[in-house]
Amino acid sequence: MSSYRSQNGTIPAPLELRDIAIQLGDGSKRILVRSASGVVSGGESVGILGKSGSGKTSLLSVLGLMSRPVSGELLLSGKPTSRLNDAELARRRNQDIGFVFQNYSLISHLSVFENVALPCSYGKPMSKKQTMEAVAEQLQAVGLAGFEKRRPRSLSGGEQQRVAIARALVRSPQIVLADEPTGALDSATGLQVLEHLYSATRRAGACLVVVTHDEDIAQAMDQTWTLCDSELRHEAKGSR
Numbered sequence: 001m002s003s004y005r006s007q008n009g010t011i012p013a014p015l016e017l018r019d020i021a022i023q024l025g026d027g028s029k030r031i032l033v034r035s036a037s038g039v040v041s042g043g044e045s046v047g048i049l050g051k052s053g054s055g056k057t058s059l060l061s062v063l064g065l066m067s068r069p070v071s072g073e074l075l076l077s078g079k080p081t082s083r084l085n086d087a088e089l090a091r092r093r094n095q096d097i098g099f100v101f102q103n104y105s106l107i108s109h110l111s112v113f114e115n116v117a118l119p120c121s122y123g124k125p126m127s128k129k130q131t132m133e134a135v136a137e138q139l140q141a142v143g144l145a146g147f148e149k150r151r152p153r154s155l156s157g158g159e160q161q162r163v164a165i166a167r168a169l170v171r172s173p174q175i176v177l178a179d180e181p182t183g184a185l186d187s188a189t190g191l192q193v194l195e196h197l198y199s200a201t202r203r204a205g206a207c208l209v210v211v212t213h214d215e216d217i218a219q220a221m222d223q224t225w226t227l228c229d230s231e232l233r234h235e236a237k238g239s240r
Contacts, residue, residue, distance in 0.1 A: 012078025047218025
């Protein structure tokens with residue numbers, strides 16, 4: 001079991017892949033990814049590169065416990081997930097993983113506060129006070145304090161993405177998965193959003209996995225993983 005040293009001593013890495021194989025989910029049984037391994041420690045970031053159809057999104061789906069690999073083992077905080085049933089996977093997904101999507105995935109008829117608070121309704125219960133404090137903290141962190149009653153349609157693209165980041169972080173997840181999080185933003189806004197996402201996860205001791213087609217974004221992470229010819233290749237650069 002891989003681990004890393006934190007201020008609290010040596011603890012298991014939030015995310016570890018051991019020889020994972022992923023199959024295309026269209027009945028063709030074509031292997032998208034074979035024998036993928038890797039470790040992401042707390043406070044560390046990974047950028048995943050690959051051409052369209054290389055399996056990036058499928059790999060993210062496995063890391064997010066939304067689908068299962070055909071072989072190999074995925075460990076969250078040192079604990080294997082292959083034998084968990086669907087209900088157990090859902091519980092781990094809700095409590096331990098935050099998601100940020102390219103299209104924001106905000107619910108239009110809910111306020112900013114209600115969108116950010118959504119994850120607080122799942123997994124381990126949070127009191128109303130805990131929820132209000134957690135939402136306020138995250139909105140403050142992304143520079144959207146005072147936006148609680150606004151609706152998504154009244155926000156700019158960058159503001160909507162920052163709401164999505166606040167929602168992903170509101171339960172203090174151990175793992176944050178981002179699928180092309182800046183793809184719908186202009187370059188300047190995208191860089192601001194990415195820097196906040198990186199800083200927020202690092203500060204919280206969570207690990208960050210970013211799927212991107214942008215090599216500059218991937219290279220800005222602590223590790224770069226590239227999917228090519230069904231193989232996952234690694235480039236480690238150390239902390240920024």
